Structures are given as structure tokens and as C-alpha cells.
Amino acid sequence: MPPTLIDITGQWQYLLAEMVLVGGGIVAMIVDLLLPRRNKSVVGYFSLAIVLAAITVVAVQMGRHVGGYLQFQYVGATGWKNTVVVDLFAQLMSLIMLVGALFVLVMDVYDWRGRQGYEGESYYLILFATTGALLMANSADLITLFIGMELLSLPSYVLAGLHRQNVKSNEAGLKYFLYGGLATAAILYGMSFLYGLSGTTDLVAMPSAIASQLPNERLFFDIAFAFLLLGLGFKMAVVPFHMWAPDVYEGAPTPVTAYLSVVSKVAGFAMATRVLIVPFLPVVAESTTAAHTGLPLVTILAIVAVLSMLGGNAAALRQRNAKRLFAYSSIAQAGYVLVGLAAMPGQSAATAGSMVFYLAVYALMNVGAFVTIEWVTRAAGDESLAAFAGLGRRSPWMAFAFTVCLLSLGGFPITAGFWGKFFLFSFAVNAQLSWLAYAGMVLSVISFVYYFRFIRQMYFVRPATAETLQVDAGNTVVLALCTVGVLFFGIVPNVLMGPAQAVGASFLSMLNAVP
Amino acid sequence: MIGLGPYVALGAVLFAIGAYGALTRHNPIAVLMCIEMMLNAANINFVAFSSFGGSIDGQIFVIFSLVVAACEAATGLALVLGVYRNRDIQEIGDMHLLKW
């Protein structure tokens, strides 16, 4: 419920998690300057503690059913404006991203062992980027959303290029920056039209303001939608806006790749839901009337989804580099989530829940996969699939965990990935998009081929050496948590789908609550 | 009295020039400048919509986006320098370690 009166103390706690992260980031920055070169991992552990604190904040707020809008008022003006919203959608998305960031930090601490470079920077840049990611899920205003997006993007560019001695990493950083910059410009341009049409940057007030402009300005809605889709398509890495992803995923340090594929992607979808779906719901509703003259927005989203699933899966078949393969894999995974996005205008309430479920599961299984990739490729000094040869004999439990994550990514039952796809595609069926559900499910079969290539290497091929892999405690815990989570949510999906279902309701209240 | 239309048209032209440049230029710094031009096209839109639509939000947005653009330029130049320092590269096309 939005507060009718401003309550400063009550309000600022809506930003508490972000404040913890930013504050922690600044402290980490200072500590990093004071520490000698050999002890930079202290910054990493400190950052871990900060992310844990932020998780606690969000979890406690969820437990206490804290929710509402952070509002402000220009001096001399009347009427409150929303900037930040805390609803169940934002909280669950924040939790997913925070847990993702936590796991990535654990991976990062391990990755820096025995390496020289900008170790401390990588930790606090992750903290700052995560702040931005959280803001993207929490914002109720275009300005906040834009700031959040850039706060995520700018550190990400640097993170991708952080191994300065490594030319591949340099290239990854620069390419990510150039493409990301283009996407930012497109999004800002699209936002300017959204603002021009509605006369406000307040996302809560926007749908009704937009509804009143329909159908006179339909052309400008389509322009706004097109540019937003273009920019967000880049951020989410969906076909045909995906070309940066394989290069960046391959060149960036493995933990950063994991970060991009999990946290950035989830944030992209959170933002897409806020700005690409909710403001356009009245436009879509108008599209179903006979008189409309504009673009079929839902069909466009559906086509982008199909292209992503097809393009991502097909291109992944040709890859031999594990990280590059996972870039295409996550393009395809984004396609599945886009199916949910396309189904949302028809059936918004619960569909948002299925998206949250899938993204949560995706975070688990992808992090689990990247932990294994990190270990294996570091030990072998080789990023090709052949590095996984005979892992089933060398390290049976690791191979098992990786297999579970892969099967989940492929959507096999009794893993959570199955239910994720089931929910997303079921809502597509419910939204009269059966063809999309059929297409998505059939295209996902292509992914079996390349996920099973890893499994083939691990179990069918004899290992080159018999020695077991060196592993560290932190990542072992992460991998175990991911695997158990994937299996647990695969057996009792309702534990996660129950709360996720409620997302829709809280999410729609945003539509109705126009202060 | 000039109406809203010409301002939006100016924005569109600027954006188009920027996008064309960003996609065709081969020098990373030139691309960066083109991106800045695209951002400013959006800024013109915001100011125009704001002054014709009556709400101040758009102008506030522009201030934020200018700050962000500055940060972006700083980051971008640092990344370009990073690449230049390790390898003798003048053009994007020279970056071919990763399939472009």
C-alpha cells in the first residue's frame, strides 16, 4: 500500500539494501587502497559479508511484509512522485540477484588466487554493479531506472576488461562498452518518447496517463517500444541484439562471465518488465480492438523469443569453447524467459511469477555450471570442451553436480529447470500463444545436443590424467547449494512457485495504485 | 513560435546521424562520440517534451543523463587506452582475437 503521508524513517528503509551495498562498496574501496598487494582477498571477504548483509535486509523486509513507495515532492509543487517501489516482485528479483552476486564473489575470490591484478577493484565493482541491478528491479521512475541501469553497466564494462594484461579481456571490455553504449542510447531515446507521451517519468502513473493518450499517438508508442526493445534486447542479450555476448563472455574473466549471465540478465528482465510491459499494457489492450493501427507488440516479443531460442541454440551447437558455448546457451535461456514476457500482457498477474521462478532457477543452475567451468578450465588451462574429459572418473561428485545443472538447463524433469519451462510455456498456452509454447519446447530440444556434449566428455571419454581436481571450500559450498536447490525445487516446485505466484498480485497493484 | 515538432525532428536527425556513425566508423573513439550524440538526441527530446508538456521531470532527467554520459565517456576512454597499451590497434576491425 502506498503511504498517503510521507514517512521519512519508514521510507528510507525501502532503499536500505542498496545503501548497504553502496556503503560497503565505498568502505571496500578505501580498505583496498590501504591493503598491501598480497592481502587483497580481505576485500573479497568483506564484500561477501556486505552482500550477505544486503540479503538479510531484503529477507527480513520480506518476512515483515515491508512494501510501498519511496516518494518525493518538488519544492513548491503539489503531488507526490514515486521513485522507488518495494513490492514482492522487486524483493524476489533482488534476492535472486544478491544470491547470484554472492556466489560470483565466492568464485571471484578463488579466481584471483595466484594471479596478479586489480583484485580489490573487482570486488567492489561487483558491489556497485549489484546496487545498480537492485535499483533496476526497485525503480518506480524512469530516472531511477536509467541510473540503476548505468550503475550496473559501467562497472560491468570495467569488470569485463579487468585482466589488463590479457588482450582477450581488453577486447571483451571495449566491445561490451561500445555495444552497451549503443543500447543505452537507444533506451534513453525510447524513454524520451515514453516521457513525452505520458508527461511523467513516474512508472506508476504512466499506464493510466498513456491510456488517456490512446489511440491518437499510436505511432509514437510504437517508436518508443521499438527503441526500448532494441536497447533492452542488447542488455538481455536476445537475438538479434546478441552479437556482443559471445565475444564478451569468452574474453571476460570467468566469474565476470557468470555475473553477466546471471545478475545482469536478471536485472535486464526486471527492467524489461517494468518499462517494456507495464506501461504498454494499455497499448496491448488497444491492439486487441478492431480499430488499432499499430504494431502487434505481443507478436513482436514472441518473434524475438523464437529467434533467441533458435539462434542461441543453433549457434551453441558449433562452439568448442565452454564459455562461448554458455554465452549462446544463455541467449537461448533468455529466449525462454521472453516467452514469459510475451505472455505477460495477456495474463500478467501470474506470468510474472513464472518469470521470477525461471530466473531464480536459472541463476542457480547457471552459477552451478560456471563454478564447474571455472574449476575445470583453470586446472586444465584450456577452455575447450575437451577439458571436461573423464571428469566423471576424476571427480564424480563434481561431475554429478554439473550434470544436474546441465539437465536442468535442458529442462529435464525432477530438476527445477523442467518446472521453469513448464510454468513459462503453460502461461504462454494460457495467453493464446500455444504456437509459441510448441516452438519453444521443440527448439529447446536442440540444446540437449550441446548440454549432452559436456556429459559425453565427462562420462564417455577417458580422462587424460587420473588426478582429481583441486577444489576450494567456498565454491564447493556454492556448487552444492546450486545442485541441491535445483533438485529441491525440481521435486517440490511449489516452495518457490507459491511465493512467486503472489508476485503477480503485488505487481499489478502498481498498475492500480495511482497516487 | 516554434512548435514541438521541429525539436523532436532535430532529435531524430541527431539520433540517426549518431547511430549511422556508431555503426559505420571504425575508430573506437569516433564510435564513442557518436554514442554521445545519440544520448544528446534523447536529451533534446526530454527538454522539448518537458517545456511543451509542462512537467519539470524531463529537464531533471537530462541533468542525470548528462552526468551518466560523462561517466560513460570516462569509462570508455579508459577501456580504449587499455587496449591501445597492450596492442597496436587503431581500428575496431583490428580486434579479431574474439570473433567479432
Place this chain on the structure above:
Amino acid sequence: MNLLLVAVGLPLLGAVAGAFLPSRSAALWRWWGVGFSLAALVAAVLVAVQFDMGQGSLQMRLSLPWVPLFGVTFGVGINGISLPLLLLSAVVFCAAFASFGWIEERQKEYALWLLVMECGLLGLFVATDLILFFVFFEVVLIPSYFLVGIFGRGNREHTAIKFVTYTGVASAVLLISFVLLAFTAARYGGGNLTTDIPALTQAMGAAEARIPAGLQTALFLAMALAFMVKMPIFPLHSWAPDVYRDAPIPVAAVLSGVMSKMGAYGILRIAVPLLPAAASQASWLLGLLGVISILYGAIAALGQKDLRLLLAYSSMSHMGVLLLGIASLNTVGLQGAVFQMVSHGLIIPGLFFVVGLIGLRAQSYDLQELGGLWQRSPRLMGVFLVLGLAALGLPLTSGFIAEFQAFAGAFRASQLQVLSFIGVLGFIFSASYILWMVERTAYGPLPPRLEQASIRDVTAMEWVSPLVLVLLVVAVGVFPALVGTPLTPSLGELLRGLGG
């Protein structure tokens, strides 16, 4: 504790518990597998003992909410159609474990994956919820990949991934069709969303008149085709020869004997009762594909030199008979179909075991390099002959009742009369290839290559799997009531739903 869950859970327990044991002794894993599959068999037999033969509806029902949002339940239950198949699966898996000798390394992985597969197959036959059914349907796939890919021969890795993707496409179509069906029932029937098969059957029955006929037919065809991939039925069969040729013998036995029944069972248990109107409209298509499979399989089998490929095509031909029986949509035909499931489920694994033993002795599956084995291994060849004749449909074997009834049913269905006349021609071909197969292996002179080799007759452990299957084939042939008694009331219920 629900007995069905015990039967399904025991193999899974064996697989999970086994994962924590060290993998040193090969013999341990043989007895581990035999033990858990025997325990599951005992549970299945207890289910049969407690089963009320006079009742046609589901028994031993257990239904727990699983995903309430979509009405998905964790539901199990058993009726007269699934009971014989449950017992069949349990028996075939015991036989597969008993014939462990083929596996020379990595026995632990082999035993555990086979147990997982057993859990999937037993679960499939007792699931009473569409989604749970699908879960078990897919659970079978992953062990198959490992079992074929690790323990197979020839181009096994390629075969394994071909199997997974080929049937994966079918599964994908199946899942979305299930979902679409549930939503359609809820939308037109006005009830709650549910994927519970009995509830859904009722809802579909109530809403049937309002659902567009085109949608019904499309849904039925999508499901039926997806199920046909698993059987396999022409033209969706191209994975099967590869898999039956390259899989290790016990796995080929399980896949051809039990897994292929998943598809037929799905058509009979899900597609037909849920969409009866579409089923009777499309039955000519099922009959046509069935007849094509009968003839294509039989003719292709005639041209094979590899014994295992021959069995693969012969299996396809038998599946055609099964589909023809289902397509008749009358009591006799459906009875024939279920008998064929059981009969083929006993015969083909038996044949695979025998062929495997032949291959073990002769180091070849090539018919041109075999011959005269009766001189050296009379007991083995005796079993081979009996199973071959049963596959031909000789009276007093299960094959006779099955094929006779399936065809008798099809003759009675007006739209299938011509087709079934053509289908009968298949018998000529199958008589030729089976007799040819037995003749080329058992009789004639022993090829010089095998003269020197010391070929012994079967040992007790090798003997046990095919022998048990032969005895069951004869038992069902002599006492058809073993299958028929529980079956009749359930088929009656099914046909009432069809309005016939």
C-alpha cells in the same frame, strides 16, 4: 504406505543408496540390481494380489497436490490396463539384471542407471496425472542415454544422442499438448484447471460438445504422434534400429520390451479416453500407420543381415499390430492391443537375450556368419525357436491371442476392414523372416570359423532370463485369463467413455 509407491520407490532407493557405496566388486552390483528389482517385483505382485479384479476404475489411489496453481497432482493408481504392464516391467527388469554378464566394466554406473530407468517405467504405468506421467516419461530418457552411450557398441555415442533428441522432440510436443488440453478443458468446461487424468476425463466429457472439433483432432494427433515415436511406428521410427543395434543387450531388451510400451500405453490410457471423439475420427489414420508399420517392419526385417536389426524391424511390425488393435476402438481390438503389449513385452526381450547369447558365442550378429548352432547349444536354440514361434503368433503362446484379437477387432471396425486385410499379409513376411532367422542360426553346417571355437551351451545364470520369459509367454498363451481378468472391467470403463 501405498504399495504402488513402494514398488516405484524401491528401485530409486537402490539407485540413490547405491551411489554412496564404493564401486569395487562387480558381483555386488549384479546382486544389488537383482535384489532391488526382485523387491520391486514382489511389491508389484502384492499389488496384483490386493487388486480387485471385478472393478474397472482406478484402485489404490493416492493423490497429493503438487503444483496447485496448475492443478498438478502427485497421483498414482492402478487399473486393469496398467496392472499387467506394471508386472511386465518388473519381470523384464529382473531378467535384465540377472543377465548382468555382458557388462565388463563400470558395473556400478550400469546398475544404478538401470535402477533409475526401472523407477521411471514403473512410475509411468501407475501415474494418474498427466504431468507426473510426463515426468516419468522423461526420467526414462536420461538413463537410456548413459546406458547406450557408455555400454553400447558401434557408433554408440551418436546413437545415444540421436535417441535423446529424437524422442525429446516428441516429449516436447507431448508436454505442451498436455498443457493445452488441461487449459482447454478448464476454459470450455468452466471447471478448475487440473491435470489429474480421471478428473480431466470427466471435464473433457462434459465440455466435449463445446470444444471445436478441429482443436480436438489436432490435440489428439499431436499426442498420438508423440506417443508413436516411442513405440516406434512408421514413419517416426528411425531412431529405433540404431538404438536396438547399438545398445547393450539387456538395455535393448528393456527398451524394446518395456519402453516401447510407454507410447502404446499413452495412446490407450491418455489420448483415447481424453479425446474420444477425435480418436474415433482419426482412428483410420492410426490403423493406416499401424498397417504400414506391420508391412514395412516385416519387409525391412526380411532384408536384414544383422540379427539385432532384424529384431528391431520385427519389433516395429509387432507394434503395428498393437496400433491396429487400438485403432479398432472396440473391446476385442483393445484387448488384443493390451495382450500384444504384454506378449511382445515378454517375447522381444527374450529374443534379445537369446540373440545376445548367440553373439557372445559366435562373436557376430551377422546371419551370414552363423549356422549350425543347434549342434553345440541345443537348449539355447530351443528357446530361440519357441520365442520365434511365439512372435509368429503360434497358438498356445501369448502371441497368438494378441495378434488374433487385434486383427479380429480391426475387422469388426468398419473403417479398418480393408486395411486389416492388407495387414494380414504381414504374417506371410513375418513367418518368412522368423523362420529364416532361426534356420540360419540353428541349422545347417557350423561355419568353419566356429568349428574351432569352443562353444558351450548356456550356463545357469545365462539361462534364467530367457527361460523365465518363455515360461511366461506360454503361461499367458495357455491361461489368457491371467491378463484378461483384470483387463475386462477396465476396458469396459474405457469403452463406456467412448460411447460404444
